[in-house]
Amino acid sequence: MKQRITLKEISKRLNVSISTVSKALSDSPEISDKTKEVIKAFAKEHNYKPNNIALSLKNQKTKNIGIIVPEIVHHFFSSIINGVERYATGKGYNVVVCLSDESFEKEVITAQMLANGSIDGFILSLSKGTQEKQDFHHLNEVINQGMPIVMVDRVTEHVACDKVIIDDTQGAYHAVSYLIEKGAKKIGLITMPDYLSVGRLRAQGYIQALTNAGFEVNPEHVLKLEELNGGQEEIKTFIEKHDFDAVFGVTEYFAVTAMKAAQKMGKRIPEDFSVIGFTDGIISQCASPALTTVSQHGEDIGKQAAMMLIDRLENEGRELKYNTNVLKTTLIHRESTK
Amino acid sequence: MKQRITLKEISKRLNVSISTVSKALSDSPEISDKTKEVIKAFAKEHNYKPNNIALSLKNQKTKNIGIIVPEIVHHFFSSIINGVERYATGKGYNVVVCLSDESFEKEVITAQMLANGSIDGFILSLSKGTQEKQDFHHLNEVINQGMPIVMVDRVTEHVACDKVIIDDTQGAYHAVSYLIEKGAKKIGLITMPDYLSVGRLRAQGYIQALTNAGFEVNPEHVLKLEELNGGQEEIKTFIEKHDFDAVFGVTEYFAVTAMKAAQKMGKRIPEDFSVIGFTDGIISQCASPALTTVSQHGEDIGKQAAMMLIDRLENEGRELKYNTNVLKTTLIHRESTK
DNA sequence: CTGAAAGCGCTTACAG
DNA sequence: CTGAAAGCGCTTACAG
Structure with missing residues (x-):
């Protein structure tokens, strides 16, 4: 030794x-x-x-960037990390991955810890708890100390920084419009509570699509779930109660759960019942039948975020304005729609 | 600012x-x-x-640990990272996540970079490329420089260090024995090339279970796939060619792909055709019908590995012997078996 | 009770 | 061409 x-x-x-x-x-x-x-x-x-540590101290930069995500065992977030890691490694940066566990408190502690000098800047996607609380002082503090941050996907207008998001409303709009186009008359929506930005925006897209097609929006046809990885019972009841011919799920998990409930009722997919989900993950690909879904291109989001962050780190002199990068979604056609 | x-x-x-x-x-x-x-x-x-960097330089320890995995958009590996992150954070350590992309070269570069002082030790799961090449000099070098490493899941006896693995052979043995017990007579195996330790060991379990039940092992009934996330065509042909009443897949992806192929042929699951996979991931849970599977408890593996690494870091004085921690697997019964 | 000095491992402006 | 000194931000044994 x-x-x-x-x-x-x-x-x-x-x-x-x-x-x-x-x-x-x-x-x-x-x-x-x-x-x-x-x-x-x-x-x-x-x-x-x-010795890297000595170099960091001398140079006043660590060549490390952080990323805080709500969870990591999740296709979308791990895709983002993947995109970040790839780009960052190419530029000579290491990636420190931290989890907030959807908790406000853990997000605060993690952000403060990261601000203690071990990294040059970080990327983050807001936890559920933080969005619920609408308290962003920890982020503004860190920014005030001169540490750049980039927010991805789950963002807020109360923090001034670079952001990378997708057009959630438009993605949902396209999906639901597609369902209508293929003949669906009664479309259910399974979404998240309104305080979660992505849930709110996707629900808006659903409403716009219905309205645009001259359909009425029935609040009974909308199910809002607190639990992002649960709610199987609620979904089952929801599907059984209404005689939908299509459902749009705001996550792939919601969509596949709805599909399974419909299958259990003896409905044929997609003849009797169509489904579209959001996020093109492994769930959608492996479901039978495979799910039609709105792809968010998580890896692209991560790549863009890393690019913006590193750009800012390496051009500290000239103050760049903050940008919000809106990426397009893509509807991926598979077997759960006609 | x-x-x-x-x-x-x-x-x-x-x-x-x-x-x-x-x-x-x-x-x-x-x-x-x-x-x-x-x-x-x-x-x-x-x-x-x-300033953390100054403290690190002074204390000669960074309170950072690294982890190198072949890929991150993968339920099993992200579960391991999750387990590592949770335990490490509780102990005041940050986690630097790196990807080898299954490539020997990238693994070497990453290991060397991590050895440059920014972390105190790391956890790694061998890339496919490294296992194929059977070249471990980069790891032995790092260990020689006094940096402790812990290997998880994909390990080798050519590196002396702490290890956390599961009993792959036994897990496979139990799964296949269960299939036999439920009346399966002709069981196919979809596995990986032999140079991948987990593939080899799980295939052994399959053979043992057949032999133990007095069945003959027919090499024709074994499909070895190079591509871990592909091979759909090969699987389809394999399933169509043989009239299996059950298949054991060495990953959940293989299992679900086999199941979908059987379904397309009009077979009813599990009446005509049973399937068991390996890894209790989201794929198994969301498949229809849901997959019976051998759970590897990825999060436990990560936690154990982090524990062993941090233990070693904090007890540097007394030289501990290297340990190999073998975790038990669990067969999770769902809808793809009788 | 307070402070000057040395040191962790490096780089770089400045002397010689 | 080579080296002594200062400095990055901190801690700690040692003087006073």
């Missing part, structure tokens, strides 16, 4: 100064070729690697 | 030495109560937070 070798150690062993070693290894023209050669050979032989 | 305040700045503003400020903030008994009070009040007002 030999310790890693340092410049100091090399300088001692080679009887030169630390400065000389440092310069030689960075190939400075100040140093003679002969000295460089000796030093480089020795460094290589002993597998010298500069 | 005010910069974060440092001890130096506080000492200047309060006309005391840096040492005094440092001691006061750590509540040292050396400092008078009055001085402490003043300094603490000032620090609080200006929201002083010690």
